[in-house]
Structure formats: structure tokens, C-alpha cells
Amino acid sequence: MKLFNALGLNLYILIAQLVNFAILVFVLYKFAYNPILDFLKDRREKIEKGVLNAKKADEKMEEVKIKEEEILKEAKKKGREIAELAKQEGEKKRKKIIENTKEEIGQIINQEKEKMRAEKGETLKQAKKEIAELVTLSLEKVLDIKMDSEEDKKIIQKTIKSLK
């Protein structure tokens, strides 16, 4: 008891101290630690999220860049291929057209030649016939005789032939 007195231990004081300290703990817990810890946690999460998002965005950017390059490369390659193909095709077509035209022209020329030859033959035939008639007529007039016999016709024919 003497020790307690010397140390100043007194039930009333102890209770008062306990109450004070309990109030201090409770108030700090309720109004300070909890809000502050919650706030810190929130902020930490926010920052973590932000950092993560930034990292993700960076990664995506990198990916997009690589993809872009790939696509560009592909497109260039394809374009070159298409151009090459078109060139080849064009060359082929040109050759074909030229050949076709040549052939056609040849055909047309041949046809015309044939036609001309036929016409010429026809004309000649006609002319020969007309000449023969003319000669016969003129000879008839000149000789004033009708030449009907086979013999005469033969002679006329001979003459005409020699006239040619």
C-alpha cells in the first residue's frame, strides 16, 4: 500500500486515466486512423491502377506500332506483286491483241484478194462475151452475112484469142 501511495496509484486517478486514454484511442481510431488509412489505401490503389494502365497503354502502343509496320510491309509487298502481275498481264494481252490483229488483217487481205480475183474473172468473162458478140455483130455488118456455121464460130474464136 505504501508503494502504491508513493507511486501515486489511486483508484480514482487510475479510472480517470483509463477513461482519458480510452477516449483518446477511440477518437483517434474513429476519426483519424480509419479515414487516413482508408484514404492511403485508396490512393495507393489509384496509383497502382494508373501505373498499370500506363504500362498497358505502352504495351498496346508497341503492339500497334509493330502491327502497323507489318501491315505496311505486307501492303507494299502485295502492291508490288499486283503491279508486276498487271504488267505481265498487260504485256500478254498486248501481244495477243497484236497477233490477233495481224491475223485478222491477213485474213481480210486474203478475202479481198479473193474477191478481187473473182470479180476480175467475172469482168473478163463478161468482157470476152461482149467482145465476141460485138465482133460477131460487126463482122456480120461488114460481111453482111450471117455466120452461123460451126466453122465460122471457130474462126471468130480464134481471132479473138489472138487479139488478146
Next chain:
Amino acid sequence: MLDISLAPKALFYIAGFPVSNTFFWMVILSILLMIVFIWVARSMKSVPGPLQNILETLIEGSFNFANSITGSEKKTRKMFPFIFTLFIFIVVSNLVVYFPGQSALTIENAGGTIPLFRAIMSDYSLIFVMTISGVIVTQIIAISVHGPFGYIGKFINIKEFKNFIKLLFKGKFKPSLLAQGFLDLFLGIMDLVGEVSKIISLSFRLFGNIFAGEVIALVVLNLFPFILPLPFKFLGLLTAVVQAFVFSVLTLIYMTLASEMEGDEIAEKVTI
């Protein structure tokens, strides 16, 4: 000439209740702490100001440190308010002593000339209250974790006696079990003593350090007031922080130990 007393002296009385200098300053300091903390908590900003920065660092650092001791955030969240309040309150009240000129202020009353200030932690009743509440909380944690029988069984361990008697009925006599039984009983009693001694060691460590610091400062100041007190003051500064840390961390460790299951208990739970 030097008036040194273990107990703080009453400044004045309120309805028969002696308001001692330490009690008075404890109340004022508590109110100040509350105001500062609540003010900071109310005006929390994402980009902290200097005061918020200090408190944030302090609270977050302490929380992480406590977490490393308890090993689970759930436990830390429950124990942290009490432990951190102990720490911050002890540290602040120890450091308040270093405002210069305090011991010069005295008050005259029926008890004689009484210094207006006295280191708050040199009031044993306050330390006793803090210690005992910590120890009681520790016991409550232990009871809630181990169950009331498990808790009592830790101090009065008669498991081996039971085994011995069981085997005796079966006709087997095993003196080694009996010896183990006595050993367990003895260890249980030692545990009980340990719990009680926790209160004494924890509280007198803090009280002794701070009170001794006060006394030494006073004595040295009276011996030679220039330069000579400085090393003692520096030492006191170190003590002020270290003792606060030791007190709160030890309390935290006691609580953590009480909240942990022992190996055989875990095994029991698993088999059930």
C-alpha cells in the same frame, strides 16, 4: 533541496479529485493530438501538405511495420489503433519535455511549490493504465483464440496427468508421464507468473527510464547548469523515442503471440 517524488503532485482539486501536473498535461496533450489528427484526417488531399505528409508517412510506416510483426492485415487493422495511439502518445509526451524553460515554472498551493510541468510518462498511474489495458486486451485475444478452456489449460496443464491416470487404469505404469505432468504444471505456473511480470516489466521499464531521465536532468542542472546537462538531454531524447517504440512494439508482440495458435492446436482443429 531537491524535491523529488515518485508520485506527481496535485496542481489543484476538482471536487476532491486531485489534478496532478502530469494528469493536467496528459489531458491537454490528448486534446491537442486529437485536434491535429482529426484536422489532418478531415482535410486529406491527394497531394499532401507538409503536416499530412508527416502523419501519412508515420501512420503508413507504422502500419506496415506492425503488419510485418502480426503477419496478417486483418489482425493489424484491429490492433493498430491501440498500439499506434500508445506509440504516438508516449513519443509526443516524452518530447514535449524538451520545450525549454519548463522546469522554471512553478505553482504555489497547499502542497508547497509545485512545478507546473512534469514529464507525462513519469506518472506511474498512466503507464500502469496503459500497460494493464494492453495486457487485458492480450488476455481477451488469447481467450477468444484458444477458447476459455484452452486459455486456462495453458496455465494449469494437466494433460499428461490425465494420460498417466488413463494408462494406470489400463494397468500400465509410466513414471515418465508423471514427470512430464509435473513439468507441465510447473511450466504453466511459470506462464502465469510471466503474464503478471509482463505488467511489471513493461510498465516499470518505461516509467523508470523517463523518471530517471527527469531526475538526472534535475540533478545535473543543479550541479552545473551549463553544457553538462546537454549529453544527458541527448541521451534522454534517444530514450524518449526508443522507450515509446519498445513499449508499443512489446505490447503488439504480446498481442500477436496471444493471437497465434500453437502447432498442436492447429492440428486439433484440422482433425475436428
